[in-house]
Amino acid sequence: xxxxxxxxxxxxxxxxxxxxxxxxxxxxxxxxxxxxxxxxxxxxxxxxxxxxxxxxxxxxxxxxxxxxxxxxxxxxxxxxxxxxxxxxxxxxxxxxxxxxxxxxxxxxxxxxxxxxxxxxxxxxxxxxxxxxxxxxxxxxxxxxxxxxxxxxxxxxxxxxxxxxxxxxxxxxxxxxxxxxxxxxxxxxxxxxxxxxxxxxxxxxxxxxxxxxxxxxxxxxxxxxxxxxxxxxxxxxxxxxxxxxxxxxxxxxxxxxxx
Amino acid sequence: xxxxxxxxxxxxxxxxxxxxxxxxxxxxxxxxxxxxxxxxxxxxxxxxxxxxxxxxxxxxxxxxxxxxxxxxxxxxxxxxxxxxxxxxxx
Numbered sequence: 001x002x003x004x005x006x007x008x009x010x011x012x013x014x015x016x017x018x019x020x021x022x023x024x025x026x027x028x029x030x031x032x033x034x035x036x037x038x039x040x041x042x043x044x045x046x047x048x049x050x051x052x053x054x055x056x057x058x059x060x061x062x063x064x065x066x067x068x069x070x071x072x073x074x075x076x077x078x079x080x081x082x083x084x085x086x087x088x089x090x091x092x093x094x095x096x097x098x099x100x101x102x103x104x105x106x107x108x109x110x111x112x113x114x115x116x117x118x119x120x121x122x123x124x125x126x127x128x129x130x131x132x133x134x135x136x137x138x139x140x141x142x143x144x145x146x147x148x149x150x151x152x153x154x155x156x157x158x159x160x161x162x163x164x165x166x167x168x169x170x171x172x173x174x175x176x177x178x179x180x181x182x183x184x185x186x187x188x189x190x191x192x193x194x195x196x197x198x199x200x201x202x203x204x205x206x207x208x209x210x211x212x213x214x215x216x217x218x219x220x221x222x223x224x225x226x227x228x229x230x231x232x233x234x235x236x237x238x239x240x241x242x243x244x245x246x247x248x249x250x251x252x253x254x255x256x257x258x
Numbered sequence: 259x260x261x262x263x264x265x266x267x268x269x270x271x272x273x274x275x276x277x278x279x280x281x282x283x284x285x286x287x288x289x290x291x292x293x294x295x296x297x298x299x300x301x302x303x304x305x306x307x308x309x310x311x312x313x314x315x316x317x318x319x320x321x322x323x324x325x326x327x328x329x330x331x332x333x334x335x336x337x338x339x340x341x342x343x344x345x346x347x348x
Contacts, residue, residue, distance in 0.1 A: 018348050019348040020348035051348075108348060109346050110313075110346045131346050131348055133345040133348075134267045134268065136268060153344075154313050154315070154344035155312040155313075156312055158313040170348065175348050205342060207266075207267065209267065216317065216320050217320070219322065219325055221324070
């Protein structure tokens, strides 16, 4: 089968159609991915528009999923969009990711990031995680066999203030670079290059101040609760994904360069 | 021995905006103590009572210190330390 045919038959789930999900979805749709699922329960806010490039002023106040589906239909009419007007929840995560060949996750909270990681490992689906806050961005591809995984890198949902919460804010161009990396990793995984020296297990980091890009191979942790030698996480227990106090006073701020 | 420490954007409020700072010590733990002297508040963002916080990764060169002895990881001349925090956003 040609690469184009493989992509046309591919089904990719986008978890969170925000600053990362929008450009990643466009890149995948225009690369020829046949089916995109979009999962999000949020509405478009004016403060989203500098980076969430599927939306414009007329979308403010609309739910993101139908707005994104309409925009993708205009940009890439051949892509089939499956709408999931929900966030990934402990009750639906495994079923949702199981319906796709690959998951791209760019959510704005740690609980969803860890839930996606766990659900993909349980369903044996590859996943590309990405995040960007202010001038710093990361992306990590995890293969369908499990490890090294997100929990090898960051062990668990932070119970204390993660370092960036107080200063949370997102720089549009930084998100764009990280989303491009996320889409690139997703296409690499779909093309099967992950086997044998592919991108799975490499952490991509981007510093928007210096434009420095680094890639480092992360090792699988033997004591990783998800993919280690004696994994403890074999199903989705809701209490594991209570972020609660991780970002107690998080506010979205937009263009606040320092 | 001075070591270059790369500071992630989220922690640069503690280093006056600098993306790289110098600190001295023979081990990663000693360097963090010296970082704290030069940039108060940084240690608490990196460590808790058990060691490196679970949403922080500290690398010496390309090696995660979790696999090389943690805070006791010894440093060689020319080593660079990178700090990579977990982030959620986009």
